Amino acid sequence: MSRADMQKDPNEVAGMFDATAKRYDLLNSLLSAGNDKLWRIQMQRAVRPQAGERILDVAAGTGASAAPMAKAGALVTALDISHGMLEEGRRRHPDVEFVHGSATELPFDGDTFDAVTISFGLRNVQQPRAALSEFHRVLKPGGRLVVCEFSHPPVDVVRKGYELYLRTALPGMARLASSNPEAYRYLVESISTWPDQQSLSQWIRTAGFTRVAHRNLTLGVVALHRGRKPTEQTAALRLARHASPEEQAD
Incomplete structure (x- = not known):
């Protein structure tokens, strides 16, 4: 994919990850100086997987985030658009269900999962806001969303240093x-x-x-975002709060 085509054609994105599947996790650890493992631990804590819960991990790659949730007893479905990533994930984690699919057209019924997670994958989706709507659709009422994604350090000096690292050191290490x-x-x-x-x-x-909130990790290099799909009762309360005086009188 030349110069990171920001249209993010799904076939090109899938092909790019197919080509890096076998060494993807190793290179991520190298290029993040091992912080990727700490970020995934924080994501796991935010999800709080429980035994018997159904959890969907989107853009799951080789299952680095899905496997610990399955170890906690959750019934985890790992979805990815890259066949190469899925093949590698199935080899490494035979206890996790790996499914091929797109984040913007999830192959699941509505109100299916107790939690939906996505780690470092939302920015690779061609239509990320459509994907968020899909996550909402497949969650059960009261279900949890956790998004772990690269972000922008809020402190100016940290942000400039990070941008310098991205422009110079990271490409050189990758080569x-x-x-x-x-x-x-x-x-x-x-x-x-x-x-x-x-x-x-x-x-x-x-x-x-x-209940949307975020927490910065590593000074804002990564942000952990959370939200809830409202229950019917919560939705009714929200509507009541925003109703006009005339509507409330009715």
Whole structure:
């Protein structure tokens, strides 16, 4: 994918990840100085998977986030658009159900899952706001959404240092370590053009989620976003609060 085509054609994105599947997790640990493992631990804590819960992990890759949730006893479905990633995931984690599919057209009925998670994948989706609406559709009322994604450090000096790292050090390391450095040039550009924490929070609210909040990790290099699909009772209360005096009288 040349210069990170921001249209993010699904076939090109899938092909890019097919080419990096076998070494993807190793390279992520290298390029993040091991922080990727800490970020996934924080995501796991935010999800709080319970035994018997149905959890959908979208853009699951090789199952690095899905496997710990399955180990906690949850019934995890790992979905990805890349056949290469799915093949590698099935090899590594035979106890996790891997499914091929698109984040914007999830192959599941509505009100199916107790939680939906996505780690470092939402920015690769061609229509991320459509994906958020799909996550809302397949969640049960009261279900949890957790999005772990690269973001923008709010402190100016940290942000400038991070941007310098993205422009210079990361591409150089990728050229040395990866057989597909173009994928990591895409990584840099996809992070740089991704909306900030407040904008993504607003997208999540617009998709219908309540109790939306985010927490910065590693000084805001990554942000952990959360939301809930409202129950019927919660939705009714929200409507009542916003009703006009005449409507309330009725």
